[in-house]
Amino acid sequence: MKQILLIEDDVSFSKMLKHFLERHQYAVTLSYNINSASTLLKNQKYDLIFTDLRLPDGSGIDLLKQIKKDKNTVPVVLMTGYAEVSTAVQAMKQGAFDYISKPFNPDEVLEVINNALEQKATTNSTPEKINTDKKNSTNTEFVKGISAASKTLNEYIKLVAPTDLSVLITGESGTGKEVVAKTIHLESLRKDKPFIPVDCGAIPKEIASSEFFGHKKGSFTGATEDKIGHFEAANGGTLFLDEVGNLTYENQIQLLRALQERKVKPVGSNTEINVDIRLITATNEDLLNAVEKGTFREDLYHRLNEFSIKIPNLKERNNDLILYADFFLEKANKQLNKSVIGFSKSVLNIFLDYAWPGNLRELSNVIKRATLLTQTELIDTNVLPSELTQSKETAQSNASFSTKENEKTLIINALKEANNNKTNAAKLLNITRKTLYNKIKEYDIN
Numbered sequence: 001m002k003q004i005l006l007i008e009d010d011v012s013f014s015k016m017l018k019h020f021l022e023r024h025q026y027a028v029t030l031s032y033n034i035n036s037a038s039t040l041l042k043n044q045k046y047d048l049i050f051t052d053l054r055l056p057d058g059s060g061i062d063l064l065k066q067i068k069k070d071k072n073t074v075p076v077v078l079m080t081g082y083a084e085v086s087t088a089v090q091a092m093k094q095g096a097f098d099y100i101s102k103p104f105n106p107d108e109v110l111e112v113i114n115n116a117l118e119q120k121a122t123t124n125s126t127p128e129k130i131n132t133d134k135k136n137s138t139n140t141e142f143v144k145g146i147s148a149a150s151k152t153l154n155e156y157i158k159l160v161a162p163t164d165l166s167v168l169i170t171g172e173s174g175t176g177k178e179v180v181a182k183t184i185h186l187e188s189l190r191k192d193k194p195f196i197p198v199d200c201g202a203i204p205k206e207i208a209s210s211e212f213f214g215h216k217k218g219s220f221t222g223a224t225e226d227k228i229g230h231f232e233a234a235n236g237g238t239l240f241l242d243e244v245g246n247l248t249y250e251n252q253i254q255l256l257r258a259l260q261e262r263k264v265k266p267v268g269s270n271t272e273i274n275v276d277i278r279l280i281t282a283t284n285e286d287l288l289n290a291v292e293k294g295t296f297r298e299d300l301y302h303r304l305n306e307f308s309i310k311i312p313n314l315k316e317r318n319n320d321l322i323l324y325a326d327f328f329l330e331k332a333n334k335q336l337n338k339s340v341i342g343f344s345k346s347v348l349n350i351f352l353d354y355a356w357p358g359n360l361r362e363l364s365n366v367i368k369r370a371t372l373l374t375q376t377e378l379i380d381t382n383v384l385p386s387e388l389t390q391s392k393e394t395a396q397s398n399a400s401f402s403t404k405e406n407e408k409t410l411i412i413n414a415l416k417e418a419n420n421n422k423t424n425a426a427k428l429l430n431i432t433r434k435t436l437y438n439k440i441k442e443y444d445i446n
């Protein structure tokens with residue numbers, strides 16, 4: 001029988017909860033303050049800790065910190081009053097498994113407990129809940145989306161990564177082409193070798209061969225030192241050529257030759273160097289069109305395009321938006337040393353309605369700026385750039401219905417994604433479980 005330590009100073013409420021849990025086959029030990037809970041924790045192992053936020057001798061967060069300090073991996077769930085939700089969210093950032101706000105719905109309690117115990121069974125380490133769920137095992141800053149478009153993308157990445165196929169990544173600016181290239185590298189057998197990104201659009205054509213293949217000291221004016229080229233630097237690993245459509249015809253020939261022969265010769269050298277690289281390229285222009293126009297070599301195009309991946313625009317993966325917004329907020333908080341908790345409802349609606357022409361990069365920038373400007377716990381509309389709020393105003397007259405519809409669809413999708421698990425669906429939507437329950441009722445979702 002699973003052991004739960006329940007810490008709650010409201011005697012009648014704690015007894016009621018204890019009976020309820022015992023009826024559901026849990027063994028419950030009661031404690032009314034932090035002091036006695038700490039003693040109990042020293043002497044016995046529990047599977048779960050359920051603690052009130054406010055206790056007579058301190059806060060549930062103090063206890064949580066102590067538990068984490070002792071490297072105890074027991075999941076901690078906080079119970080809060082409605083007004084304390086923001087503190088509870090902070091607690092989750094400190095490693096609490098979840099929080100549940102009073103008054104409880106019995107189903108909610110059981111669901112949270114099941115989730116916490118399941119999590120405990122599958123992990124031996126402290127749960128860094130939100131982030132580990134979203135990131136892949138290689139620990140890049142790659143958030144896996146949950147929309148259908150993202151799922152296909154993730155599937156392609158997973159399939160192609162362990163091969164040595166050349167990958168051509170296409171997608172609009174800011175959709176994450178470089179992040180995907182890096183993720184492929186990190187999920188490949190070459191992950192311990194270098195990943196060398198090169199922006200082909202930024203290399204003047206006169207020095208492109210020296211950049212790619214290196215040069216010998218004195219081989220041309222200005223060559224004051226030997227220089228290692230990108231191919232050699234990437235040896236054993238992955239070379240990522242961004243904006244590959246910008247290469248001149250002559251550079252394309254040199255590149256093709258190096259890829260075919262797997263050898264490079266630094267400018268001014270007589271010796272060829274063997275190179276073993278995996279090539280990933282990216283472009284936001286239509287390379288096939290360039291091939292048709294004769295500005296991009298067809299043989300090189302096929303050499304680069306052994307496998308192609310198209311990254312969807314952010315608008316095509318609206319269901320991922322809140323997930324990404326949450327990720328960028330966490331990142332901005334860390335970078336700016338702030339602790340903004342989330343977004344107001346109107347901001348989320350604006351985010352969901354906006355076209356995001358600059359894709360994930362624009363979302364990231366908007367959130368970083370808003371985080372910097374926010375003096376309260378939530379990002380509100382007053383810190384959004386005018387292009388977002390203006391487009392909302394013009395859209396507002398005919399979009400209020402679609403916003404509600406949007407919300408309902410988002411909730412249904414999140415529930416589907418989470419296999420009907422309300423806790424996980426609420427997390428995907430970045431709302432509390434309580435709000436999710438209310439909305440399920442409001443929209444009459446089964």
Ligand SMILES: Nc1ncnc2c1ncn2[C@@H]1O[C@H](COP(=O)(O)OP(=O)(O)OP(=O)(O)O)[C@@H](O)[C@H]1O
Nearest residue numbers: 141142143172173174175176177178179360361364
């Ligand atoms: N899956 C993802 N998870 C987390 N962050 C992401 C993801 N995809 C993109 N980003 C972030 O979005 C921003 C843009 O990504 P990136 O530079 O890879 O886009 P890009 O398509 O290569 O852009 P460009 O075409 O302008 O070179 C970066 O800040 C990146 O960290």
